[in-house]
Amino acid sequence: MTTHLDESLYRIEQVAARTGLTKRTLRYYEEIGLLAAPSRTDGNYRLYTEADVARLERICQLKEALGLTLAELTDFIAMEEARDEIRTTFAESADPHERLVQLDRADAIAQQQLVLVDKKLATLQATRVALLERLARYERHRADITDHLPAQP
Amino acid sequence: MTTHLDESLYRIEQVAARTGLTKRTLRYYEEIGLLAAPSRTDGNYRLYTEADVARLERICQLKEALGLTLAELTDFIAMEEARDEIRTTFAESADPHERLVQLDRADAIAQQQLVLVDKKLATLQATRVALLERLARYERHRADITDHLPAQP
């Protein structure tokens, strides 16, 4: 169970404001299964929970940083959130061999994701270094120029 | 000048094979100005240089890692390759004040790019740590299960 269950519910526009996404995008994410369909009011209005907002923020973050398609993101996030289920639903249930098989499956996926992340990290770090070097060069250049510019009232 | 000028030229299919892109994509990148139009044979076949291939590989890498649009990539790469020009074309030409202005412009762009890269790096590193923790948990789980599985002929 989550630690302090937050009962607050938000309508779509509030969620849009908080996440920076549009209402259309929220409905779209629900449509393609990236975000679970939230509960509804009697009048059929969507009611998002704090957890929904958190997931949406995570989605934005990963979309930004990993540049995955929404389909890939769906898998990636599903994976991230599968943690609890493995602990509870699964941990005390099936026979040990079945549990090992499931563990191996989850493990393989996580390793794939790690490879992906590490690859991007390598490129990004190299790019970062290149940018820092460039900025340092600019700084030296600037110094060179201003050094040879003596007169200024 | 480059160090050992490589004269080898490649036709589109060879470049496609080497980069993993399609021929269509190569023409498309040329069309939108992401890749400079290569030279042609008498029969109007494209002839790519080793430098073109290198740039294409860099394009793929950055597209993968940064998840930018092709338009953004165009700017980003143009920036990366602007280094030489700043050294040669520009360094000894205009008046010092103009040079400082240009330096500032280039500097600002590089700093923007650095911010971008750093933001993605932060998310990726956090994600990486989370993945490692997950894998460690799996490992512990596995150990727990196999420990409590004594009998096996």
Place this chain on the structure above:
DNA sequence: CTTAACCTTTACGTCAACGTTAATGTGTGC
């Protein structure tokens, strides 16, 4: 009880980043 500001679904529009086909020209091994 009405009205304005929300919400709903449905459906067509759009833009980037290509894929695919067609009609045509080129270069090469026999």
Place this chain on the structure above:
DNA sequence: GCACACATTAACGTTGACGTAAAGGTTAAG
């Protein structure tokens, strides 16, 4: 010199990720 594999441009098609407009239901304020 003739297949046949490879190239060209032009043009239309597709997919993902939404935008936008239409036609209506819902809810809070006066």
